[in-house]
Amino acid sequence: MSMEEIRGFTAVQLAEQIKRKEVGVVEATQAVLEQIKRVEKEVNSYVTITEEEALESAKIVQEKIDKGELTGALAGVPVAIKDNMCTAGMLTTCSSKILANFVPTYTAQAVLNLEKEGAVILGKTNMDEFAMGSTTETSAFGVTRNPWNLDYVPGGSSGGSCAAVAAQEAFYALGSDTGGSIRQPSAFCGVTGLKPTYGTVSRYGLIAYGSSLDQIGPVAKDVTDCATILEVITSYDKKDSTSIKREDTNFTTALKEDVKQLRIGIPRDYFGKGLDAEVKEAVLAAAKVLEEKGAIVEEFDLSLVEYAIPAYYVIACAEASSNLARFDGVKYGYRTKDYEGLHVMYKKSRSEGFGVEVKRRIMLGSFVLSSGYYDAYYLKALRTKALIKQAFDKAFKKYDVILGPAAPTTAPKIGNSLNDPLKMYLGDIYTISVNLAGLPGITLPCGLDSKGLPIGLQLIADCFQEKKIIQAAYTFEQTRKWKLCPLAKRQEAYL
Numbered sequence: 001m002s003m004e005e006i007r008g009f010t011a012v013q014l015a016e017q018i019k020r021k022e023v024g025v026v027e028a029t030q031a032v033l034e035q036i037k038r039v040e041k042e043v044n045s046y047v048t049i050t051e052e053e054a055l056e057s058a059k060i061v062q063e064k065i066d067k068g069e070l071t072g073a074l075a076g077v078p079v080a081i082k083d084n085m086c087t088a089g090m091l092t093t094c095s096s097k098i099l100a101n102f103v104p105t106y107t108a109q110a111v112l113n114l115e116k117e118g119a120v121i122l123g124k125t126n127m128d129e130f131a132m133g134s135t136t137e138t139s140a141f142g143v144t145r146n147p148w149n150l151d152y153v154p155g156g157s158s159g160g161s162c163a164a165v166a167a168q169e170a171f172y173a174l175g176s177d178t179g180g181s182i183r184q185p186s187a188f189c190g191v192t193g194l195k196p197t198y199g200t201v202s203r204y205g206l207i208a209y210g211s212s213l214d215q216i217g218p219v220a221k222d223v224t225d226c227a228t229i230l231e232v233i234t235s236y237d238k239k240d241s242t243s244i245k246r247e248d249t250n251f252t253t254a255l256k257e258d259v260k261q262l263r264i265g266i267p268r269d270y271f272g273k274g275l276d277a278e279v280k281e282a283v284l285a286a287a288k289v290l291e292e293k294g295a296i297v298e299e300f301d302l303s304l305v306e307y308a309i310p311a312y313y314v315i316a317c318a319e320a321s322s323n324l325a326r327f328d329g330v331k332y333g334y335r336t337k338d339y340e341g342l343h344v345m346y347k348k349s350r351s352e353g354f355g356v357e358v359k360r361r362i363m364l365g366s367f368v369l370s371s372g373y374y375d376a377y378y379l380k381a382l383r384t385k386a387l388i389k390q391a392f393d394k395a396f397k398k399y400d401v402i403l404g405p406a407a408p409t410t411a412p413k414i415g416n417s418l419n420d421p422l423k424m425y426l427g428d429i430y431t432i433s434v435n436l437a438g439l440p441g442i443t444l445p446c447g448l449d450s451k452g453l454p455i456g457l458q459l460i461a462d463c464f465q466e467k468k469i470i471q472a473a474y475t476f477e478q479t480r481k482w483k484l485c486p487l488a489k490r491q492e493a494y495l
Helices: 003-007 011-019 025-043 052-068 107-114 159-166 183-189 223-233 277-292 307-327 344-354 358-371 374-396 421-426 432-436 466-477
Strands: 044-048 078-081 120-125 172-177 192-195 214-218 263-267 296-300 401-405 441-450 454-461
Touching: 003 052, 003 078, 003 401, 011 025, 011 223, 025 052, 025 120, 025 159, 025 183, 025 421, 044 159, 052 120, 078 159, 107 120, 107 223, 107 296, 107 358, 120 159, 159 214, 172 192, 172 374, 183 192, 183 307, 183 441, 183 454, 192 223, 192 307, 214 344, 223 441, 263 358, 263 374, 277 296, 277 401, 277 441, 277 454, 307 374, 307 421, 307 432, 307 466, 358 374, 374 401, 432 466, 441 466, 454 466
Parallel strands: 078 120, 078 172, 263 296, 263 401
Antiparallel strands: 044 120, 172 214, 192 214, 192 441, 401 454, 441 454
């Protein structure tokens, strides 16, 4: 079997090939490492590539599979990890200068769960610094480029993970989603990304941005992969105070082509001013497909959509200013070379170590938490968050799934968003409410625009109802032919 054929498999398909001894684990690992060497200079998906460790791990995993010790649905499949998840003995930088030399002594629980199943870690993927951004342009290690067109961004902050999967540099990847950071780049890169209900996947070992919003999730080639990966990484964890005990974690049982009588709501608020005409057309065409398959599709007013962005950025920045206070040059990470006294060392280390966008958000967060502004901004944002959750609760009394776009446009050109940060923030309008309300959401490709860039469809369900969006997404996916982007040597696109 050729290396190109191996790279063409989804994660679940590859695991089946490995079980049947059609493909070896080392062979599969070499196939993606070969692709990384071929395209990484152009794409810049990775911050750290651990080639030797991956090949050594592949040999060990193969032995365990041969002995019957590893029989899981992802055993032997190489994976990429977003660089804000701690990995023992492996550089974990959050794509920031301040953590450029940080090597953790422990591993994030979600990554441990994958390793127990026999995952082979290829390395750590590039991201917006401390997950603050929507384009993967704020990384201290350079911009990641969209494999569909290298002049465009891959989205963010999990842009490295999504670009790696799209360019066949990994069979699947882990990302984290604070305000759409899995779903939006998945849409821009033409892959599938799933953000689980808050508390489903342990946040232990995930370097925090907004603790009440962050959630780890899978990025993969299709819905089957996402459901399978989510099943593996989901676990109750005493080390994470926000972790939830769940019984219904057999997500792969929802992989059924059936949406008969499924009630789908389309918020009118998501299809107004600011939405690109091509995106609107593709998303509504996807809704029509589901309707033809037997779903009941209706438009409704969600309300409060316009308040989601200010509420999110107040809350997220407030939490970030608190979470990032620990990076001070004392115990770990970057420390300035020249200083006199402790306070000067703090100031210079943080000034030199953090990038512009991170500084902006720390300052904004510190401002809204300061005396005199706490009630006016932070408490008001928390009240708005509660109202947004109530609006979704009301909607889910009537609908099983909410359908809409993942972003107002397809991927913007590199450089366009950073010139206008407010414009970049407004690009998160369709994703951030999901995090504010702790809901599960999935995005998958539903077409291409006239520039040949992918368009993403977003499906949202009520808390703990991942199976509903998995089933709806799977049903829609069966009506489309999955092809990879040109950079992955597969010229056809979504048909």
